[in-house]
Amino acid sequence: MRGGRADFDFGQYAASSRLQHQAENFIPFRFRQTVTLYEFARGPALTASLAVLLAGTLWRLARLAARPAPPDLSAPRGSAATGALRGIAHRFWPHPRFGATIGVSTAVGYAYHVGLAVIVFSFLPHIQFIRQLTGLRWPALPDPVTYFAGGLTTAALVVALVQRRGDPVKRMLSRFDDYFSWLVVFLPVITGMALIDVPRGSGNPAVAVHLLSVELLLAWFPFGKLMHALTAFWSRGLTGAKYARRGALP
Amino acid sequence: MSSVQRLVERVGEERVAAAMAAFARDFTREAAVHMDACVRCGHCSHACHFYVSTGDPKYTPINKIAPFLNAYRRTAAPWAPLARLFGTAKPVSLTELERWQELIYDACTMCGRCTLVCPMGIDIAALIARARHGMFAAGLVPEDLGAVAERAELSTSPLGATPKVLKERVAWLEDEHGIKVPLDAPRAAVLVTLSSIEIMKYPKSLVALARVLEHAGESWTISTSGYEATNFGLLSGNRDWQRDMSERVIKAAIACGANTVIVPECGHAYGALRWEGANVHGAPLPFEVLHISEYLAALVEAGRLRLEPLAKSLTFHDPCQVSRRGGASAAPRKVLGALGVELRELGDHADAGWCCGGGGGVVAIKHADGLRRGAFRIKMREIEATGAELAVTSCANCRQSFDDGQAYFKWDRSMGSLLELVAGQLREPARAG
Ligand code: SF4
Numbered sequence: 001m002r003g004g005r006a007d008f009d010f011g012q013y014a015a016s017s018r019l020q021h022q023a024e025n026f027i028p029f030r031f032r033q034t035v036t037l038y039e040f041a042r043g044p045a046l047t048a049s050l051a052v053l054l055a056g057t058l059w060r061l062a063r064l065a066a067r068p069a070p071p072d073l074s075a076p077r078g079s080a081a082t083g084a085l086r087g088i089a090h091r092f093w094p095h096p097r098f099g100a101t102i103g104v105s106t107a108v109g110y111a112y113h114v115g116l117a118v119i120v121f122s123f124l125p126h127i128q129f130i131r132q133l134t135g136l137r138w139p140a141l142p143d144p145v146t147y148f149a150g151g152l153t154t155a156a157l158v159v160a161l162v163q164r165r166g167d168p169v170k171r172m173l174s175r176f177d178d179y180f181s182w183l184v185v186f187l188p189v190i191t192g193m194a195l196i197d198v199p200r201g202s203g204n205p206a207v208a209v210h211l212l213s214v215e216l217l218l219a220w221f222p223f224g225k226l227m228h229a230l231t232a233f234w235s236r237g238l239t240g241a242k243y244a245r246r247g248a249l250p
Numbered sequence: 251m252s253s254v255q256r257l258v259e260r261v262g263e264e265r266v267a268a269a270m271a272a273f274a275r276d277f278t279r280e281a282a283v284h285m286d287a288c289v290r291c292g293h294c295s296h297a298c299h300f301y302v303s304t305g306d307p308k309y310t311p312i313n314k315i316a317p318f319l320n321a322y323r324r325t326a327a328p329w330a331p332l333a334r335l336f337g338t339a340k341p342v343s344l345t346e347l348e349r350w351q352e353l354i355y356d357a358c359t360m361c362g363r364c365t366l367v368c369p370m371g372i373d374i375a376a377l378i379a380r381a382r383h384g385m386f387a388a389g390l391v392p393e394d395l396g397a398v399a400e401r402a403e404l405s406t407s408p409l410g411a412t413p414k415v416l417k418e419r420v421a422w423l424e425d426e427h428g429i430k431v432p433l434d435a436p437r438a439a440v441l442v443t444l445s446s447i448e449i450m451k452y453p454k455s456l457v458a459l460a461r462v463l464e465h466a467g468e469s470w471t472i473s474t475s476g477y478e479a480t481n482f483g484l485l486s487g488n489r490d491w492q493r494d495m496s497e498r499v500i501k502a503a504i505a506c507g508a509n510t511v512i513v514p515e516c517g518h519a520y521g522a523l524r525w526e527g528a529n530v531h532g533a534p535l536p537f538e539v540l541h542i543s544e545y546l547a548a549l550v551e552a553g554r555l556r557l558e559p560l561a562k563s564l565t566f567h568d569p570c571q572v573s574r575r576g577g578a579s580a581a582p583r584k585v586l587g588a589l590g591v592e593l594r595e596l597g598d599h600a601d602a603g604w605c606c607g608g609g610g611g612v613v614a615i616k617h618a619d620g621l622r623r624g625a626f627r628i629k630m631r632e633i634e635a636t637g638a639e640l641a642v643t644s645c646a647n648c649r650q651s652f653d654d655g656q657a658y659f660k661w662d663r664s665m666g667s668l669l670e671l672v673a674g675q676l677r678e679p680a681r682a683g
Pocket residue numbers: 173287288289290291292293294295312367368369370371372374
């Protein structure tokens with residue numbers, strides 16, 4: 001950095017749009033030449049985080065798949081395939097016997113999982129963003145729904161953190177991964193909520209900060225516990241299959 | 251010097267290296283995916299009788315495999331090189347393994363109840379069984395459990411019920427109870443196996459077995475070269491011994507051409523042969539394996555048991571390895587239905603039942619007594635709450651835990667055997683099947 005300015009040049013990402021002009025008016029500092037923080041977030045940072053996400057996720061899944069899997073030679077009593085599907089499905093809901101003990105923790109978990117899903121998949125700017133990346137599109141829900149989901153998710157994440165620190169079992173089990181993963185989920189929610197009054201498509205640095213926080217999440221995904229978004233299905237499916245073969249239902 | 255003592259004699263690094271080598275064999279895909287998926291929510295603690303009865307976080311199920319998990323993170327996990335680089339998974343030390351001995355052996359009955367509540371479906375009991383392999387290799391199996399396992403490996407029986415003792419017992423029981431036990435028949439449709447606990451402590455079970463089989467007109471035998479159903483190789487964490495113990499029964503069954511092997515009232519014996527037998531044998535088993543409760547249920551279904559009704563209220567304790575982890579929780583209920591008893595289920599039963607606290611070899615570990623008895627109180631409260639006149643189970647090992655609890659707490663309840671209950675209600679004269 002020199003004189004508060006970024007000492008590098010991402011000229012190839014220069015934008016000549018109206019956005020660029022607006023951004024220059026908003027940004028108290030800007031990259032020398034033409035690259036703004038927004039463009040950096042929208043350009044190389046996004047590319048890099050998506051590359052890490054993709055390569056890291058594939059690596060982790062491939063390494064897990066590469067572990068030896070000796071066949072089960074016992075005579076099956078039930079279908080492993082049906083059991084896998086059942087195992088995946090029925091663990092979306094806590095075992096009825098344990099509702100009283102894990103009910104609150106489960107409800108909090110559900111609140112931020114559902115909240116995040118609503119925010120990511122139902123908010124118009126997010127749908128547009130995903131469309132630009134993938135070409136996929138679907139209708140959005142009204143903005144207030146996302147604002148409500150944002151509030152709910154923020155509150156639920158805070159409660160989850162308080163539980164993690166306050167519950168002796170959770171605290172004992174917790175590692176760096178638990179706190180860092182919490183942070184990389186919390187940051188996009190908070191920085192996104194801060195954008196509620198910012199005009200859309202403004203290229204405001206606050207938008208860039210939001211984007212960068214999302215990119216941090218994407219880049220961290222393959223390394224920590226967020227990966228359970230995928231491995232949960234695998235893990236549940238394995239147990240469901242194993243015990244369905246036995247005619248058991250744990 | 252016992253083989254376990256020889257393992258202990260080695261220097262620390264050798265013991266850790268032996269544990270790591272054994273752990274490495276156990277990092278299968280299932281184990282890896284399960285360890286990878288844990289979100290450290292702690293829900294599993296609420297299902298474990300050892301956590302519930304003590305409130306001590308160290309008894310949280312997933313915490314019990316910490317050295318195994320640590321070894322995995324450092325050597326075989328997808329990001330193991332990064333874990334070593336950043337020191338996020340420290341090398342496993344002998345001190346760590348020693349500290350975890352209590353958690354891996356004393357504090358886990360491998361009952362699988364924690365899997366019920368885990369949102370990721372992690373099979374922690376299976377991970378514990380794997381972790382025990384490394385612990386055994388490091389000489390860290392509890393001395394008494396190791397000694398029992400070694401006795402079973404060398405002399406067939408963990409409790410001294412050698413073939414000679416078995417023959418003497420059978421002769422005595424035949425004399426005393428007028429039963430006929432066909433030992434070592436060259437051909438038989440059914441090979442019956444026994445638990446040493448029954449032979450030595452509950453010999454009436456053997457009488458009951460003979461009566462039921464005669465009543466059903468079964469062609470059966472007990473082989474003195476493969477009668478022991480318990481598998482302390484599995485419980486102690488010695489894979490080779492586990493295989494040897496299973497192979498004795500498998501060979502005996504093949505030798506007499508049995509199409510069915512009956513596993514006695516023993517939970518882990520069922521898991522060892524029904525679900526692990528083929529895997530240690532390396533090929534599908536050429537016979538069907540039935541727990542005695544399944545066999546009784548099959549007889550009921552086929553109309554081969556004529557029973558006097560029993561007008562009593564009764565509660566049933568599910569052996570974890572037969573019901574939750576074995577898939578046979580319906581069988582005893584079918585038998586009890588045929589007896590016409592008023593079944594008063596425990597608050598948590600069948601797949602959700604609480605362990606008696608003594609499974610997984612824990613009942614054989616002296617220094618686990620206090621912990622085990624604390625967990626047993628959960629069971630006492632549940633049984634009392636049913637107000638049932640009788641309580642029965644289908645596992646001699648569970649019965650042993652109940653007998654211990656009954657004596658220790660001067661409890662006015664006792665745990666009976668489903669098989670003995672059925673044998674006591676057989677309607678004479680016996681009808682050939
Ligand atoms: S319940 Fe399952 S996911 Fe949660 S801490 Fe226990 S093992 Fe891990």
